[in-house]
Every structure is written in C-alpha cells, then in structure tokens.
Amino acid sequence: MTTTTAAAPAEVVRVRVPERSVRSELRAIWIVWKRELIRFRADRMRMITSLVQPLLFLFVLGAGLDQLSSASTHGIDLKTFIYPGVLCIAVMFTAMFSAASIVWDREFGFLREMLVAPVRRSSIVIGKVLGGATVASFQGVILIVLAGAVDVPYDPALILGIFALQLLLAFSITAFGVMVAARIKQMQSFMGLMQLVVMPMFFISGALFPVTNLPGWLAVLTRLDPLTYAVDPMRRLVFSHLDGVSAAARETLAPGVTWWGWHVPALLEVAMVFLLGMALLGIAIWEFSTSE
Amino acid sequence: MDEPDGISSAAILVSGLTKTFDEIEAVRGVDFEVHTGEVFGFLGPNGAGKSTTINMLCTLLKPSAGSATVAGHDVVRERDAVRRNIGLVFQDPTLDGYLTAEQNLKMHAELYGVESALVAPRMRQVLEMVGLWERRSATVMTFSGGMRRRLEIARGLMHSPRVLFLDEPTIGLDPQTRRSIWRYIGELKEREEITIFMTTHYMDEAEFCDRIAIMDQGQIVAMDTPEALKAGVGADRIRVETADDATAMAVLARRFEIDASVADGVVTFYVTSGEAFVPRLFAELGVPIKSVNVSRPTLDDVFMTFTGSTIRDAEESGPANQSRAMMRAMAAGRR
Numbered sequence: 001m002t003t004t005t006a007a008a009p010a011e012v013v014r015v016r017v018p019e020r021s022v023r024s025e026l027r028a029i030w031i032v033w034k035r036e037l038i039r040f041r042a043d044r045m046r047m048i049t050s051l052v053q054p055l056l057f058l059f060v061l062g063a064g065l066d067q068l069s070s071a072s073t074h075g076i077d078l079k080t081f082i083y084p085g086v087l088c089i090a091v092m093f094t095a096m097f098s099a100a101s102i103v104w105d106r107e108f109g110f111l112r113e114m115l116v117a118p119v120r121r122s123s124i125v126i127g128k129v130l131g132g133a134t135v136a137s138f139q140g141v142i143l144i145v146l147a148g149a150v151d152v153p154y155d156p157a158l159i160l161g162i163f164a165l166q167l168l169l170a171f172s173i174t175a176f177g178v179m180v181a182a183r184i185k186q187m188q189s190f191m192g193l194m195q196l197v198v199m200p201m202f203f204i205s206g207a208l209f210p211v212t213n214l215p216g217w218l219a220v221l222t223r224l225d226p227l228t229y230a231v232d233p234m235r236r237l238v239f240s241h242l243d244g245v246s247a248a249a250r251e252t253l254a255p256g257v258t259w260w261g262w263h264v265p266a267l268l269e270v271a272m273v274f275l276l277g278m279a280l281l282g283i284a285i286w287e288f289s290t291s292e
Numbered sequence: 293m294d295e296p297d298g299i300s301s302a303a304i305l306v307s308g309l310t311k312t313f314d315e316i317e318a319v320r321g322v323d324f325e326v327h328t329g330e331v332f333g334f335l336g337p338n339g340a341g342k343s344t345t346i347n348m349l350c351t352l353l354k355p356s357a358g359s360a361t362v363a364g365h366d367v368v369r370e371r372d373a374v375r376r377n378i379g380l381v382f383q384d385p386t387l388d389g390y391l392t393a394e395q396n397l398k399m400h401a402e403l404y405g406v407e408s409a410l411v412a413p414r415m416r417q418v419l420e421m422v423g424l425w426e427r428r429s430a431t432v433m434t435f436s437g438g439m440r441r442r443l444e445i446a447r448g449l450m451h452s453p454r455v456l457f458l459d460e461p462t463i464g465l466d467p468q469t470r471r472s473i474w475r476y477i478g479e480l481k482e483r484e485e486i487t488i489f490m491t492t493h494y495m496d497e498a499e500f501c502d503r504i505a506i507m508d509q510g511q512i513v514a515m516d517t518p519e520a521l522k523a524g525v526g527a528d529r530i531r532v533e534t535a536d537d538a539t540a541m542a543v544l545a546r547r548f549e550i551d552a553s554v555a556d557g558v559v560t561f562y563v564t565s566g567e568a569f570v571p572r573l574f575a576e577l578g579v580p581i582k583s584v585n586v587s588r589p590t591l592d593d594v595f596m597t598f599t600g601s602t603i604r605d606a607e608e609s610g611p612a613n614q615s616r617a618m619m620r621a622m623a624a625g626r627r
C-alpha cells in the first residue's frame with residue numbers, strides 16, 4: 001500500500017473507496033459514457049446495420065420518387081429535400097437502439113453491478129443518456145459526410161449547425177428511450193414498444209414531406225409530434241445554405257411549422273426539443289432512483 | 293488506514309429483518325450476527341429467502357421491517373457507506389460480456405473511485421488469485437461459466453471490501469472449479485481483513501464455513517458452527533448389510549430397543565456412539581453381518597432434523613422451483 005509500482009505477490013495491495021463527492025459523480029458519468037463507446041466499437045455489426053435504413057431512404061426512395069416529384073419540387077432533387085429528415089430519423093433510430101442497451105444490461109444483469117456501486121443513480125442515467133447520444137451522433141456524422149452526394153454544400157457553418165442539431169436530437173431521443181427502458185424488463189417488449197412509438201413519430205414528423213397543405217387531421221398530428229420540431233429547423237438550416245433555390249421552392253419545401261398561422265421560430269423549436277429532452281431525462285432519473 | 297469501525301466488532305448485525313413481496317413473505321424476521329473475519333454460510337433450499345436477505349444487506353432491496361448494519365453502517369440510512377464497504381457476487385451473472393476481463397475490473401475500480409495508481413497492482417493481484425491473469429485481455433464472452441464466476445469474485449474484491457457477499461458462488465460449476473473457489477476463499481481469509489457472507493445449497497460446502505445458518509421458508513431454523521450443529525443431532529448413523537434383514541431388525545428391536553429401517557438391502561439406524569456399539573452388534577446380533585458402515589452426522593442429517601426433509605426434497609417441492617430452474621437454464625443458454 002506504500003509502493004505503487006511493484007506488486008510483490010506476498011503483499012496485499014489494499015485500496016480505499018473514497019467518500020462520494022461531485023468528482024466521483026462526474027467520474028461515474030464519464031465511466032458509463034465511456035463504456036457505451038467501448039461497446040459500440042466492439043459491435044461493428046450494429047454500426048453497419050443501422051446505416052442501411054437511412055441509406056435506403058436517401059438513395060433508393062429519394063432516387064425512385066424523384067421521377068414523380070420533380071414537377072412539384074421546383075427542380076430540387078428529392079434526395080436533397082429528404083436529406084435533413086433522413087438524417088433525423090437515422091439519428092433517432094440509433095439513439096433508440098442505444099437506449100435499448102439499458103434493457104440488455106438489465107437482462108444480462110450488468111445493470112445491478114452499476115446500481116450497487118457507491119454513486120448516485122442519476123450519474124448512471126446521465127452517463128447512459130450522454131453515451132447513447134454520442135453513439136447516435138456518430139450516425140449523424142456519417143450522414144453529414146454524405147451531404148455532397150445529395151447536393152448539400154460542405155459549408156462549415158452548415159456542418160456545424162447540422163452537427164449541433166443532431167446532437168440535441170440524439171440526446172432527447174436517448175433520454176426518451178432510457179425513460180421507457182426504466183420500466184421494461186425484456187428486449188422484445190422494448191422493441192415492440194419502439195415500433196409502436198417511433199415509426200408513427202417518424203412518419204408524421206414531416207421527415208419525408210413538407211408540412212404545409214396537409215389534410216387537417218395530419219396537420220394537427222404533425223404539430224403534436226415532437227420530432228417535427230427537430231426535422232423542421234434542420235431542413236430550414238439546410239435550405240438556407242442551398243444555392244439557387246427559388247423563393248417559391250423554399251415556400252413549398254421548407255415552409256416552417258406554423259401554429260394557427262404563426263411561424264414558429266427555429267430557435268423556439270430547438271429550445272422545445274432541448275427542454276423536452278431535459279424533462280425526459282428528469283423522469284428517467286426519477287424512475288431509476290425510486291425503483292428498487 | 294480504515295475508518296474506525298466504532299460500533300462493534302460485528303461485520304453484519306441483523307435484527308427482525310423482514311421482506312414481504314405482495315403476497316409472499318420471503319424473509320420473516322431473521323436475527324443474526326456475523327463476526328469480523330468470519331466465513332458465514334447461509335444454507336437453505338430454493339426459495340428459502342437467501343438472495344432476498346443478501347439484497348437487503350447490500351442495499352438493493354428495502355426491508356419491509358427490521359434493521360441491519362453492515363460494516364457498522366445502517367443498510368437503509370447509510371446506503372453509500374455500506375456500498376463502499378461491500379463486495380458482491382450475485383447469484384446471476386453481472387459481467388459485461390462485450391468487455392475484456394481487464395476492462396470489467398477497471399470499470400469497477402473506477403466506479404468505486406479506487407486510486408488510479410493502485411488499480412493496476414490490485415487488478416493483477418486479484419486476477420492472479422483466481423488464475424485469470426493470463427486471460428485478462430480476452431473478452432468475457434469467450435469465458436466458460438467457471439471462468440466468469442472466478443472473474444466476478446475477482447471483481448468483487450477489486451476495491452478491498454470489508455465484507456464480501458457471495459450468493460451461490462459455486463452453482464453450476466464442476467467439482468474442480470468449486471474446489472478452487474473454496475481455495476480462494478481460504479486464501480482470502482488468510483490474506484485480507486475480510487468477512488465473507490455466502491449462500492449455498494451444497495451441504496458439503498457449508499462445512500467450510502466457520503458458522504452456518506440454516507434457512508427455511510424465510511426463517512432461520514438453526515445457527516452454529518457445522519461441528520456443533522452436527523453434534524447437536526447427537527446420533528451416529530449405522531448401516532449394516534446382513535444375511536437376514538428381517539431377523540436382524542427383530543433382534544435390534546428386542547435386544548437393543550432400536551427402531552431400524554431397511555432399504556435396498558441395507559439396515560439403517562441411529563445410536564449415540566457408533567464405534568462403541570459395533571463390537572456389541574457383532575457379539576449379540578446372531579445374524580451373519582456382511583458389512584458395517586458408521587458415519588458421523590452430516591449436515592444433511594442436521595437439515596433433516598430441523599426442517600423435517602432433506603434439502604433435495606425441500607427443493608423439489610418448492611412451488612416456484614420449476615420456473616426458476618427454467619429461467620436459469622435460459623440465462624445459461626444465452627451466455
């Protein structure tokens with residue numbers, strides 16, 4: 001216990017567990033976060049499979065439907081139009097999968113190892129959410145790299161903006177996923193629930209269509225879907241950096257969300273996504289702190 | 293070096309501890325004390341409430357009633373202090389299969405805030421103890437069940453806990469691995485200032501404990517050293533094979549007033565001092581004897597005395613037993 005270098009086999013290395021402190025909590029967050037990354041790196045399959053879906057949407061659906069839609073997109077490639085939406089859903093699906101790891105951890109028992117450590121449950125939950133969000137944002141980065149392929153310019157300001165937005169989305173969705181996972185004991189149920197919640201959220205959000213001139217019921221649903229408020233600023237941001245977009249095209253394709261005729265500012269949308277994410281994180285922490 | 297123990301020399305002090313799940317009274321007011329430096333065994337059939345007791349002691353479950361202190365700290369009011377002082381090996385595996393052995397231990401040490409300069413030497417020490425030092429860079433997924441168990445024990449020791457809880461550390465392991473786990477426990481006792489609280493339902497393992505408590509249906513029915521418990525049963529068991537069992541039984545009953553039973557051609561009965569009785573048996577039985585076997589009472593006999601059934605029978609009649617066994621098999625298959 002005096003020397004740190006040579007562990008003489010006969011001498012017992014005795015260590016101490018210090019009292020809990022802010023530092024130890026930050027360290028716990030960092031460790032849980034790091035583990036998510038280590039696991040993601042070990043799981044190459046997941047990296048590849050989670051890319052398939054967005055690429056299909058972007059290049060197959062985008063290219064296929066482009067034939068039909070060129071008249072109404074004012075000469076803008078459909079791939080360019082759906083790019084911000086596809087980026088959002090790619091991040092969303094990965095974030096959901098990251099959150100699912102907490103269900104795995106429970107099923108495989110590892111969660112107990114963390115829950116019995118002398119750290120706050122909130123640190124573990126925050127670490128999980130941040131780790132999941134980081135992993136999900138890798139997905140976003142891959143799509144950012146692909147921007148050129150769909151005629152979105154590599155403008156530093158744009159890239160930074162997209163990156164920040166998708167990071168925020170990844171955080172909020174992971175918080176949502178972890179909150180749901182807190183009460184769920186089995187992977188199958190989690191996946192089922194995700195299908196039930198995530199798919200409609202994605203379809204309704206306007207990731208694949210502009211949010212104007214929708215039938216009344218859909219217009220209402222779109223405005224209720226939180227994902228709408230992540231896709232919309234993303235699309236507005238992308239469109240503001242495209243060259244040669246006519247006013248008419250912008251009006252049709254990136255009109256922005258309105259509430260009773262009022263244009264919701266992008267900043268407010270971003271704030272909503274952030275606050276929702278924080279609220280969900282709060283609920284997730286509360287759930288883990290009260291469960292035995 | 294350590295914070296003062298203060299209160300008493302008891303590593304674990306439990307009084308009236310109770311846990312009720314909805315309908316089931318899993319633990320019904322148990323009292324016991326585990327001394328510092330002791331190896332204390334909890335022995336009981338499936339569903340006796342062993343794991344529930346451990347979960348309360350390690351702060352994962354809130355007791356419905358009663359109180360407990362571990363390493364001098366209350367398990368409800370001073371959760372953190374308890375957690376800093378205990379190491380745990382759960383009944384079900386809790387390793388991260390995607391990480392290497394080393395990463396699992398390192399993560400544990402970091403989570404517990406072990407001083408970083410000490411992590412490497414401590415890790416080496418615990419891994420060498422369980423014979424996994426050479427395999428430290430392999431992912432846990434590639435480990436056999438016994439290796440995982442040993443790794444979990446190593447992990448539980450990473451932060452030098454004062455009390456180590458082992459919930460059925462040897463379940464599902466082959467005899468050789470079981471023996472080596474007992475060897476580690478013996479070594480631990482020698483080397484570290486540690487108290488070990490473990491559960492098992494292997495009678496032969498309970499013999500290694502300094503003291504054992506027999507638990508049945510949520511209650512402690514007996515508690516003492518294995519020797520004292522066996523002595524308490526009193527009688528030695530004698531098994532004889534004779535040429536004529538029926539006559540032998542009749543003679544035993546008439547001359548010695550012994551109520552024997554016969555099964556599979558072996559006559560079995562209990563007497564207080566077996567060795568002294570054997571010469572009389574040869575002299576007075578009057579029936580040719582083919583073989584004699586005298587045995588001291590085993591813990592099985594102790595268990596029988598206190599619960600009225602052997603541990604195997606108690607397990608087989610357990611209602612929840614089947615589904616639990618199935619779940620365990622499933623968990624094992626997934627590894």
Ligand SMILES: Nc1ncnc2c1ncn2[C@@H]1O[C@H](COP(=O)(O)OP(=O)(O)OP(=O)(O)O)[C@@H](O)[C@H]1O
Pocket residue numbers: 313314316317318336337338339340341342343344345383493612616
């Ligand atoms: N979370 C729970 N909810 C409801 N009942 C529970 C729960 N955990 C345990 N029980 C019940 O409490 C009783 C005691 O279970 P416990 O796991 O403590 O037994 P055990 O002695 O560890 O048995 P085993 O040898 O099978 O591990 C059982 O009847 C069990 O079904």
Ligand SMILES: [Mg+2]
Pocket residue numbers: 342343344383459
């Ligand atoms: Mg148990």
